[in-house]
Amino acid sequence: MLKKKYAHALLVFPKVLQMFLNIMLVILAIILSVVLIKELFVFGHLLLVGDHTDYNAYLANILIFFLYFEFIAMIVKYFEEEYHFPLRYFIYIGITAMVRLVIVDHDHPTHTIIYSFVILILIIGYFIINMTPRDRPDSKWYFKKD
Secondary structure (H helix, E strand, O other): OHHHHHHHHHHHHHHHHHHHHHHHHHHHHHHHHHHHHHHHHHHHHHHHHOOOOOHHHHHHHHHHHHHHHHHHHHHHHHHHOOOOOOHHHHHHHHHHHHHHHHHHOOOOHHHHHHHHHHHHHHHHHHHHHHHOOOOOOOOOHHHOOO
C-alpha cells in the first residue's frame, strides 16, 4: 500500500514542478514585456529630448531592447518546443550582451579584446550547434499515462 502511494507521488511530483515552472515563466514573460515596453518609452524619450550626438547611448538602448526581446522569444520557444530551452537562444543572448558591452565599455582595450574573443567563441559554438542534428529524445516522459 505504501509502495503504491510512493510510486504515485513520484509520478505526480514532476508534473507539479513543471506546472510551477510554467507559471513562473509566464509571470517572468509578463514582467519582461512590461520592461520591454518601458524601454521603448525610454528610447523614444532619448530620441526626442536626449543628446543627438551620443550614438553609444542609442546603440546601448537598442541592444538592451533586443536582450529583453530575445528573453521573451526564448520563453515562447520553451513552450513551443515542449518545455525545452533551445541552446541557440542562450547563444544569441550572449552575443547580444557581449556586443552591448563592447559598445558601452570600449574605454579599456584589454576588455574590448576579451569581449571580442568571447563573441568569437560564442559564434564558433553556434556554428558547431548548427552542424549537429537537432533531434533529441522524447521529452514527454512526465505526461505518459501508465
